[in-house]
Amino acid sequence: MKIKEFKLERLFARYSSKAKYRLSQSACEYCTMQEILDMADEECKKMWDDLVLGYTDPIGFAPLQEAIAERFVTIRPSDILTLVPEEGIFIFMNTLLDPGDEVIVMQPCLPSLYEIPRALGCKIIKWPLQETNWGWNLDFNFLAENISPKTKLLVLNIPNNPTGFMPVKTEMDRILNLADRMGTWVFCEETYRGMEHDPASALPSLSDMYPRATTIGGLNKFGLPGTRIGWLVTKNKNIFEDCAAYRDYTTLCDNAPGEILATIAMRNATDLLQRNHKIVLENLGIAEKFFKKHKKILSWIQPNGGCTAFPRLMRPFDVTEMCEKAINERELLIIGERAFGLNSNNFRVGLGRRDFKEALDVFSEIVEEMEKKIS
Incomplete structure (x- = not known):
């Protein structure tokens, strides 16, 4: 299978060493290994002390699966396959889809959610999020008109990266209901489930809501993306x-240290999530004031x-x-819309890091220079 360049990740790879400041990171504030080990209960401390760097169980680490299952309502540990999140997307698409299958994909989203089906020879129908006066929204008439019994898969990304969009329960x-009527499978990348700005708007996992749903999650929102779990x-x-068997051709199994660190994190998931949620909400307030101040040239959605x-x-x-000006003149990395296959003049802002204000201050210098050109 030949696949297009993953533009989003290539931009990070190309410019990360040059960037002193980063405005567009999607991961939340990182944890140190010591911070995680300090959270360990006695069982996890013993597992860490007795750690052997051999192959792990290809199906997953039972204590970790049990801890993950606590984040769901109806999901059992045996319904959970632990792996690298991006690997899960790749494996699922390759096991479910065939050339010629019709796939509807929410847009924008993580590029692999549409590039992998495209590389597999599928027909891609992009379901675009729309910018409105009250935020991002989906055109449900578009879905009703385009989904059909020919639609093999509906791909969602909720909460959405990069827009931050979330539908309400209705x-x-x-x-x-539309997917069910057409017999359509649903795949949802829900890495940031649990990071709703209003906790009252939280949705269950689609794995709990729909029998033909498969979901992907990971440790980004908890601050441990480097575990690759x-x-x-x-x-x-x-x-x-099918996914477990396909994995024999990719990573085979999880890394042994990562399994235990992830288990500790998931047993302390509520505390880690609250820490990072607080950072996001504080940065959100800062961002709202900044974009309101510069509304002549910046539109905040x-x-x-x-x-x-x-x-x-x-x-x-x-x-x-x-x-380009930001990275070349200010060492500030900003990810624009082309990384998401768009031509809309949008750019991603990451709200999950403590150094957000520092990056925003550098961005402010660029914005003020542009404002002078129209004053």
Whole structure:
């Protein structure tokens, strides 16, 4: 299978060593290994002290699966396959899809969610999020008109990265009812579930809501993306077994230290999530004031979940030129819309890190220079 360059990750790879400041990170504040080990209960301390650096169970580490299952309502540990999150997307798409299959994909989203089906020879129908006066929204008439019995898979990313969009419960029910009527499988990348800005708007996992759903999650929102541990969740045993078998060709099993660190984190998930949620909400308030101050050239579209936002640079300014200027002149890394396959003049803002204000101060210098050109 030949696949297009993963533009989003290539930008990070190309410019990370040059960037002193980063405005567009999607991961939350990182934890040190010592911080995680200090949270360990006696069982986890013993597992860490007795750690052997051999192969691990290809199906997963039982204590970790049990801890992950606590984040769901109806999911059992045996419904959880632990793996690298991006690996889970790759494996699922390769096991479910065939050339010619029709796939509807929420847009924008993580590029692999549409590039992998495209590389597999599928017909891609992009379901675009729309910018409105009250935030991002989905056109449900578009879905109703385009989904059909030919639609093999509906791909969602909720909370959405990069926009921060989240549907309300009635909207999600409508989506799943349409999928159910057509016999469509649903795949949801829900890494940032639990990071709703208003806790009252939280949705259950789609794995709990829909029998033909498969979901992907991971440790980004907990501050441990470097463990490269995530999970694929499905109640469908055929999908589970097919994904587990396909993994023999990728990583085979999890890394042994990561399994234990992830177990400690998931047993302390509530505390880690509260820490990072607080950082996101504080940065959200800072961002709202900043973009209101510079509303002549920046349009702020309110996110309601996750730890990213996707504001727009007003014309005649070009976001790609702005991003290039930022990295070359200010050592500030900003990810523009082309990384997500768009031409909309938007750019991603990451709200999950303690150094957000520092990066925003550097960005302010660039914005003020542009404002002088129109004053």
